[in-house]
Amino acid sequence: MRILVVSTNTLLKPLPVLPVGAGMVYSALTAAGFKARFLDLAFVAEPLEALREELRVNGADLICLSVRNIDNQVIQQPESYLAFIQQVMQVCRTCSSAKVLLGGAAMLVMPGELVKELGADYGIKGSGGEAEAVRLAREIERGQAPETGTVRNADPAYHPVYSRIPPKPLFAPQYFIPNPRIKKASMGYQASRGCSRHCIYCSEGYMNAGACRIPAEQFSEDMKILENDYQVHNITFVDGVFNHEVEETVEFCKLIGCTSPSLEWSCALTPAHVTEELIRSLKENGCRFVDIGADSGSQQMLRRMGKQFTPEQLVKLGHLLEHYQLPYSVSLLFGGPGEDAETVQETVQVVNQMNPVYILASQGIRVYPHTALYHIALQEQVIRAEDNLLFPAYYQSKDYSADLLTDALSASRHIYKDMLMNSIGGRT
Numbered sequence: 001m002r003i004l005v006v007s008t009n010t011l012l013k014p015l016p017v018l019p020v021g022a023g024m025v026y027s028a029l030t031a032a033g034f035k036a037r038f039l040d041l042a043f044v045a046e047p048l049e050a051l052r053e054e055l056r057v058n059g060a061d062l063i064c065l066s067v068r069n070i071d072n073q074v075i076q077q078p079e080s081y082l083a084f085i086q087q088v089m090q091v092c093r094t095c096s097s098a099k100v101l102l103g104g105a106a107m108l109v110m111p112g113e114l115v116k117e118l119g120a121d122y123g124i125k126g127s128g129g130e131a132e133a134v135r136l137a138r139e140i141e142r143g144q145a146p147e148t149g150t151v152r153n154a155d156p157a158y159h160p161v162y163s164r165i166p167p168k169p170l171f172a173p174q175y176f177i178p179n180p181r182i183k184k185a186s187m188g189y190q191a192s193r194g195c196s197r198h199c200i201y202c203s204e205g206y207m208n209a210g211a212c213r214i215p216a217e218q219f220s221e222d223m224k225i226l227e228n229d230y231q232v233h234n235i236t237f238v239d240g241v242f243n244h245e246v247e248e249t250v251e252f253c254k255l256i257g258c259t260s261p262s263l264e265w266s267c268a269l270t271p272a273h274v275t276e277e278l279i280r281s282l283k284e285n286g287c288r289f290v291d292i293g294a295d296s297g298s299q300q301m302l303r304r305m306g307k308q309f310t311p312e313q314l315v316k317l318g319h320l321l322e323h324y325q326l327p328y329s330v331s332l333l334f335g336g337p338g339e340d341a342e343t344v345q346e347t348v349q350v351v352n353q354m355n356p357v358y359i360l361a362s363q364g365i366r367v368y369p370h371t372a373l374y375h376i377a378l379q380e381q382v383i384r385a386e387d388n389l390l391f392p393a394y395y396q397s398k399d400y401s402a403d404l405l406t407d408a409l410s411a412s413r414h415i416y417k418d419m420l421m422n423s424i425g426g427r428t
Contacts, residue, residue: 001141003029003036004060004098006051008088009068010041011081014421018175018187021104021129022066023166028130029064031161034137041088043172048091055095062137063092066104067114074419075364075394082117082390089118099140103129109203109368111151113390121148127193128154130162156193156212163218165225176232187230188238191219191252195240197270199295200306200337200372201365201395211244216255223260234264234288241293242267243278250281257285264288271317272309279317283324289357290321290328296336297350298343305336306372311350318354330356332416335364337376340399341407348408361416361424363402364394 005026007019019040029036039054041047065088072079092100099121102114111125124132132154139145146152176187194211195202214222226232243249256263266289267282282290296302297311321328330351334344351359367377369389377383377395387393409416409425416426 001034001061001137002059003034003062003064003137004054004058005029005036005038005064005066006088007038007040007042007066007068008085008104009066010044010047010084011069012042016042016175017068018171019066019068020166020188020190022064023170024130024163025064025066025103025133026170027164027166028134028159028162029137031164032134032137034134038170040170040172043174048087051088051091052095055092055098060096060098062101062140063096063098064101064103064133065089065092065120067102067106068104070106070110070114070390071366071392072419073366073392074362075366075392075396076418077420078392078394080392086118089120093119099145101133101136103133107151110390113369113388115149115151117388117390122146123151124154125151126154126156127190128156128159128163131155131159134162158193158212158214158218160215160218163214165222165230168230176230187226187232187235189222189226189235190214190238192239192242192244196244197241197308198306198372200304200376201333201368203368203371211239211241213244213248213252219255220259223256223263227260227263233262235266237265237267239268241270243269243273246273246275246278249273250278253278253281253285253287260286262286266290268293269317270309271313272307274313274317274320276320279320279324279326283326287326290326292317292328292330292356294330294351295333296343297332297347299346301336301339301343301347304338305333311346315350315353318356322355327357329358329360330354331360331362333362333365334405335396335400337373337395337397338399339397341404344400344404344408345411348412352411352413356414359414359416359426360419361405362419363400363405364396367393367395 007022026036026038044050102120102123107125111123115123132152192211192213196211263286265286268291294314295305382395383393406425412426414426416424418424
């Protein structure tokens with residue numbers, strides 16, 4: 001059976017994101033004995049024409065489309081990518097009779113909706129899609145294909161053969177050109193899947209499947225591939241939360257240090273599970289930058305947003321990072337349920353006690369089905385039950401406005417930036 005794996009993401013700013021997930025699906029299918037090909041549309045001048053040509057020349061019996069983003073999630077400058085994915089789907093249907101399977105990060109948030117809207121045959125949601133893609137391909141090959149429109153749940157566990165770093169020649173060289181404006185490394189690596197948090201806006205939070213860390217032996221082998229084959233010595237752990245549990249994370253940091261003593265890396269931490277031993281272990285084992293996804297510095301807002309830490313824990317994390325000379329950023333979400341002038345001021349005052357390299361401030365929160373925020377938005381009539389949320393909808397508290405943030409930032413010690421890294425106020 002001929003299988004074509006397509007990475008449909010064409011966004012190149014603020015930096016191109018290596019399509020590791022799609023590459024893993026390709027590698028898994030190849031390891032399973034299928035005749036697979038890989039097409040990345042990111043650096044192609046005419047992506048739709050490139051897809052047409054690939055299908056004309058090589059054909060396909062199954063097309064696996066990896067969809068990374070549905071939209072940019074920026075309320076001030078909303079941009080939907082759905083129209084392009086629909087065009088990709090149209091090319092697949094007009095140039096081939098192959099079955100179409102949807103996967104990728106976008107399938108975490110609206111799997112059923114995407115499959116229906118695009119008219120795909122199958123979908124896979126959740127991390128671990130590479131092993132599920134192999135299972136589905138085998139069923140199709142045996143004539144046991146599931147019903148059209150079926151969405152499969154992937155097992156997040158790391159498969160010893162299929163969940164592996166793809167070969168570097170699969171990817172365009174442009175992915176490996178460093179960008180000096182970006183603090184984090186451009187090479188991403190996922191060392192854990194799933195999430196144990198309960199943020200009200202997150203699809204993983206409502207599923208609450210817990211987190212699964214990669215086995216030590218598999219991680220060690222992957223690091224050797226990155227350093228020897230990729231010649232990469234600087235990575236970003238793209239886990240939603242790196243420190244699910246303190247003791248386990250400390251041991252994992254030691255594993256990094258033993259496996260790759262020259263590796264430099266960054267990660268995202270939650271203030272909920274932090275000790276001095278953890279921060280010291282990060283520093284001693286190669287961590288060079290930390291993202292803190294705080295969302296807020298207001299106790300009321302942290303509780304409403306489903307966060308499991310306090311403002312005091314947020315400040316403590318910042319001070320520990322500063323003590324160990326680890327630079328960090330803070331990400332904030334303004335406009336959540338109950339946000340008002342008082343809670344905005346509280347956040348700015350708390351962040352004033354910290355010294356991040358930069359602060360990212362988003363205003364308004366993208367609403368996704370099934371989440372706690374979805375039900376709040378329904379109750380407050382921000383959205384309707386019949387709304388198609390594949391087209392961006394945002395929640396913003398009726399008591400919040402951008403002017404409130406502007407006023408609060410007059411007392412800020414720091415410059416706050418938006419998602420496009422534009423300055424939106426603060427110290428000049």
